[in-house]
Amino acid sequence: MEDFSFQHNVRARAGGTRQTAIVGVVASGNLEVLVERVLPDAECALDIKTAALGFGEVWRAVIGDFVERYSPGGLRFSINDGGARPDTVSLRLAQAVRLIAENGQ
Amino acid sequence: MTSWQNNRAARDARIAAGAGLAHGKIVESRDATRLLEAVIRPGDRVCLEGDNQKQADLLSRALLAVDLSRINDLHMVQSGVVLPEHLDLFDRGVAKRLDYAYSGPQSARIARMLFGGKIALGAVHTYLELFARYFIDLTPHVALIAAVSADREGNLFTGPNTEDTPTVVEATAFKDGVVIAQVNEIVDTVPRVDIPADRVHFIVKSDKPFFVEPLFTRDPSAITEGQILTAMLAIKGIYAPYGVQRLNHGIGFSTAAIELLLPTFGERLGLKGRIATHFALNPHPALIPAIESGWVRQIHSFGSEVGMEDYIRARSDVYFTGPDGSLRSNRAFCQTAGLYACDMFIGSTLQIDLQGNSSTITASRIAGFGGAPNMGADARGRRHPSEPWLRAGAESDPDGAALLRRGRKLVVQIGETFGDKNVPLFVEKLDAIELAEKLNLELAPIMIYGDDVTHIVTEEGVANLLLCRTAQEREQAIRGVAGYTDVGRRRDHSMVAQLRQRGVIRRPEDLGINPLDADRSLLAARSIKDLVRWSGGLYAPPSKFRNW
Numbered sequence: 001m002e003d004f005s006f007q008h009n010v011r012a013r014a015g016g017t018r019q020t021a022i023v024g025v026v027a028s029g030n031l032e033v034l035v036e037r038v039l040p041d042a043e044c045a046l047d048i049k050t051a052a053l054g055f056g057e058v059w060r061a062v063i064g065d066f067v068e069r070y071s072p073g074g075l076r077f078s079i080n081d082g083g084a085r086p087d088t089v090s091l092r093l094a095q096a097v098r099l100i101a102e103n104g105q
Numbered sequence: 106m107t108s109w110q111n112n113r114a115a116r117d118a119r120i121a122a123g124a125g126l127a128h129g130k131i132v133e134s135r136d137a138t139r140l141l142e143a144v145i146r147p148g149d150r151v152c153l154e155g156d157n158q159k160q161a162d163l164l165s166r167a168l169l170a171v172d173l174s175r176i177n178d179l180h181m182v183q184s185g186v187v188l189p190e191h192l193d194l195f196d197r198g199v200a201k202r203l204d205y206a207y208s209g210p211q212s213a214r215i216a217r218m219l220f221g222g223k224i225a226l227g228a229v230h231t232y233l234e235l236f237a238r239y240f241i242d243l244t245p246h247v248a249l250i251a252a253v254s255a256d257r258e259g260n261l262f263t264g265p266n267t268e269d270t271p272t273v274v275e276a277t278a279f280k281d282g283v284v285i286a287q288v289n290e291i292v293d294t295v296p297r298v299d300i301p302a303d304r305v306h307f308i309v310k311s312d313k314p315f316f317v318e319p320l321f322t323r324d325p326s327a328i329t330e331g332q333i334l335t336a337m338l339a340i341k342g343i344y345a346p347y348g349v350q351r352l353n354h355g356i357g358f359s360t361a362a363i364e365l366l367l368p369t370f371g372e373r374l375g376l377k378g379r380i381a382t383h384f385a386l387n388p389h390p391a392l393i394p395a396i397e398s399g400w401v402r403q404i405h406s407f408g409s410e411v412g413m414e415d416y417i418r419a420r421s422d423v424y425f426t427g428p429d430g431s432l433r434s435n436r437a438f439c440q441t442a443g444l445y446a447c448d449m450f451i452g453s454t455l456q457i458d459l460q461g462n463s464s465t466i467t468a469s470r471i472a473g474f475g476g477a478p479n480m481g482a483d484a485r486g487r488r489h490p491s492e493p494w495l496r497a498g499a500e501s502d503p504d505g506a507a508l509l510r511r512g513r514k515l516v517v518q519i520g521e522t523f524g525d526k527n528v529p530l531f532v533e534k535l536d537a538i539e540l541a542e543k544l545n546l547e548l549a550p551i552m553i554y555g556d557d558v559t560h561i562v563t564e565e566g567v568a569n570l571l572l573c574r575t576a577q578e579r580e581q582a583i584r585g586v587a588g589y590t591d592v593g594r595r596r597d598h599s600m601v602a603q604l605r606q607r608g609v610i611r612r613p614e615d616l617g618i619n620p621l622d623a624d625r626s627l628l629a630a631r632s633i634k635d636l637v638r639w640s641g642g643l644y645a646p647p648s649k650f651r652n653w
Contacts, residue, residue, distance in 0.1 A: 052527060058589045085523040086589040087331045087564040094621055 004048040013041035013073035016101035031081040050081035112281035137167035152245040155185035156268040161251040163311040165190040207473035231478035239276035248277035251315040259302035262295035265409030265432035272437040278304035296429035319411035323361035334623035336362035342567040347493040355452020361391040365628040368398040385443035388413040394629035407439040416643035443480040448493040449515035450480035461555030464537040481553040500571040522588030529590035
């Protein structure tokens with residue numbers, strides 16, 4: 001197990017009004033992403049628990065590209081990773097943003 | 106006086122030595138080892154039919170049990186090293202030299218044995234190359250083959266898995282060699298004659314059917330969103346613009362995803378009838394929905410696939426079938442068809458380097474190549490034009506004179522940037538090169554050479570190497586679709602951006618594809634059971650693929 005935390009300042013607040021969303025599953029080669037709208041609009045944070053060791057630089061790159069592309073302001077992501085491939089991580093993060101960008105509770 | 110028929114006399118002596126164990130041509134299975142001891146000589150070149158799928162397993166065990174004082178140091182010349190017994194022969198000293206093409210299930214052990222010096226390796230061949238050498242300098246003295254049934258004269262019915270048998274028999278029987286067949290049953294009349302009796306010298310009836318591996322069944326339930334995305338990119342970024350109608354697919358999950366997206370995503374793009382109509386391909390169950398939806402006109406096959414027999418029989422407009430109604434496959438002809446008559450090969454690999462060279466050989470596994478190298482090579486002997494071939498040729502040489510410019514086969518490597526256990530697909534240096542250095546090989550075992558590769562597709566996008574003008578552009582085009590691998594993260598960002606502007610690299614958004622749409626609901630079948638349903642109950646999957 002390895003843990004990582006990333007904090008970013010972002011351009012804009014994530015769309016929508018939903019307060020929380022969850023996508024994916026904790027399974028080998030997959031991951032679960034819980035996203036909560038709990039931070040100031042110009043900040044986002046990601047807490048990662050991963051089953052894989054030694055991928056810190058890859059996580060940093062994946063998260064950096066994700067934040068740059070989606071500007072998920074106001075969101076805290078809690079990630080439970082079962083050793084997913086980076087492209088799967090990118091996809092789940094994008095799915096989480098899409099889900100919380102819906103309107104509703 | 107010089108004799109010019111020594112080999113024929115030697116062949117006749119071998120047959121005479123074996124005849125004492127036979128009634129006519131028929132030998133009891135308990136006498137199989139004694140037959141081989143009578144017929145084979147030390148140092149012989151032996152083809153022990155190890156195909157891609159079908160295995161002469163009884164004859165393998167019989168050969169393994171021979172008296173080493175009578176038979177040793179054999180030179181095995183067979184396309185597939187698949188059964189444990191194939192390697193036990195080398196451990197025991199029955200065999201010493203090996204020339205082969207494919208070793209899928211034995212890849213880890215064959216690597217250990219090569220490093221341990223148990224096997225003297227000639228070369229890892231492509232199929233057509235090994236078959237060609239059967240007729241020049243690797244002609245078998247003895248061929249040990251597998252068939253479904255024989256009549257008492259020795260006519261053989263190979264069933265749908267004809268595979269290598271006609272080629273092996275042709276080279277052996279017509280050059281003074283001895284052909285021994287194991288058969289599942291002896292019948293009064295064979296359903297059709299795949300091998301005529303006068304090319305078969307002995308028949309051994311096996312107590313149980315020969316082993317066949319269902320190698321081409323991919324369970325749709327295991328297809329990931331990443332594979333669906335790469336499949337969408339391939340269809341919209343390559344199949345559609347080039348109008349690829351004649352092609353071969355590899356056996357990975359990415360190409361299975363393509364097959365399952367044709368009736369859904371492909372249909373929505375209006376591509377039916379314009380792409381993927383003629384295949385050199387094994388009977389992939391994943392292609393059933395596309396066939397049933399009217400996409401596919403014709404398929405010629407290298408081998409068969411367990412469970413597809415009744416479906417093939419009922420769809421003879423699509424498949425090649427014999428007078429008995431069952432599939433006739435032929436690896437040599439289908440490899441030739443894939444090489445000369447297909448405009449595209451698309452398949453996966455385990456490692457790609459910065460020049461685009463690829464190999465399935467890693468430090469601990471020597472899997473051989475299967476069909477990919479012949480499918481995935483530009484055929485320099487090709488002369489007939491087609492739209493995709495001409496267009497690819499024009500892209501690689503825009504200033505050449507049209508009437509003199511060769512076309513190019515589209516050779517596409519598709520895969521996710523990270524494979525199983527997060528092992529990167531892209532590497533600075535292929536393990537195959539290290540292997541060649543360690544084993545003192547004169548050539549690294551490369552599956553597809555970089556100068557034959559025209560496109561690389563990953564979840565990050567499509568790289569069109571035909572449009573690269575320098576080695577540096579090519580390297581950056583490859584890095585530019587290598588995702589978060591070390592190779593990908595070391596890209597020159599500004600050069601990759603320029604390549605994208607020129608359309609050398611195309612991202613999902615450049616092709617109008619949203620990665621969030623890459624959903625399993627796009628698959629025409631999401632389980633093996635769905636495939637059975639599409640086939641109207643004709644597809645009968647082997648039990649290991651049944652989970653209901």
